[in-house]
Amino acid sequence: MVHFQQLLREYLEIHGYWVLFAGTFLEGEAILIMAGFLAFQGYLHPGWVIVTAFAGSFLGDQFFFYIGRLKGKSLLRRFHFIARRFREALRLIEKYGAFVAFISRFTYGLRIVLPIILGITSLPSRTFLAINLASALVWAVIFSLAGYLFGKSASLFLEDVGTYEHYLLLTLAGIIMMFWLTHIYHAWKAKKPARMRLARMRALHASHTGKP
Numbered sequence: 069m070v071h072f073q074q075l076l077r078e079y080l081e082i083h084g085y086w087v088l089f090a091g092t093f094l095e096g097e098a099i100l101i102m103a104g105f106l107a108f109q110g111y112l113h114p115g116w117v118i119v120t121a122f123a124g125s126f127l128g129d130q131f132f133f134y135i136g137r138l139k140g141k142s143l144l145r146r147f148h149f150i151a152r153r154f155r156e157a158l159r160l161i162e163k164y165g166a167f168v169a170f171i172s173r174f175t176y177g178l179r180i181v182l183p184i185i186l187g188i189t190s191l192p193s194r195t196f197l198a199i200n201l202a203s204a205l206v207w208a209v210i211f212s213l214a215g216y217l218f219g220k221s222a223s224l225f226l227e228d229v230g231t232y233e234h235y236l237l238l239t240l241a242g243i244i245m246m247f248w249l250t251h252i253y254h255a256w257k258a259k260k261p262a263r264m265r266l267a268r269m270r271a272l273h274a275s276h277t278g279k280p
Contacts, residue, residue, distance in 0.1 A: 084112050085120045092124030093131075095179050097211055098241075104215020105237070108223075114216060118208045125173060126204035129183045133196055136187020143184065150181055157185040166191060169199040173207050 084103070091099035100121050107114040136143070144151045157178065160168050169191065172182035186196060222236055 085116060088112075088117065088120045089124040092121045092208075093128035096121065096125065096128075100208070100211040101215040101218070102237070102241070104212040104217075105219045106215075107212070108216045108219030114212070117212050121208035121212055122204050125207055126200055128180075129173065129200050129204065130197070132180055132183035133187040133193070133200070136184035137193070138187075140184060140188035144188070150184065153178060153181040154185055154188075157182055161186070161189065166195055166199060169196050170203040173203055 084106070088096075088099060088103050100117075103112055103117045103121070104114075106112050107117045144154060157168070160175075160178075160182075164171070168182065169186055172186070173179050175182065183196075219236070
């Protein structure tokens with residue numbers, strides 16, 4: 069156990085913040101929650117975890133926003149999954165307006181696509197910049213504190229959290245996975261009526277054309 073802790077500490081001292089930055093540049097909720105727990109354990113500094121996550125998240129969304137602004141139309145033609153998400157994102161934009169830029173990183177499955185689509189729209193880049201700054205800060209604080217408070221809660225029941233550290237990391241990973249699978253299930257269930265309508269349309273078309 070001591071050997072594991074020493075290896076983990078040495079690795080995180082060298083690579084921890086770079087890995088966190090790369091993870092939060094893309095999606096990053098899971099890795100940020102883990103980083104929050106490791107900050108509680110003393111492997112990382114809580115303040116630097118928040119700063120790193122804020123920087124990665126902010127720069128990531130700025131990058132994808134300008135990808136959309138410069139290359140958005142060609143991406144819609146080239147990548148069908150972006151085109152499918154485009155219609156869904158437009159409904160969100162029509163309903164919530166510029167607030168979508170704030171909630172984009174909190175919407176699982178649209179974290180990368182929404183900034184791209186917002187870049188395609190007429191949303192001013194300065195407006196997106198201001199909203200993105202606020203959103204990235206709130207997101208970094210919330211998810212890093214979630215991991216930190218998980219460790220704090222564990223310390224109320226365990227005399228020596230370090231002894232059970234690897235089990236707690238696995239438990240935290242399991243909780244994150246459970247939420248992820250639950251989201252996937254609900255998304256699949258929500259799209260079931262659309263899949264059934266499509267199946268009926270294909271069957272009707274096949275019956276008219278005589279093709280299976």
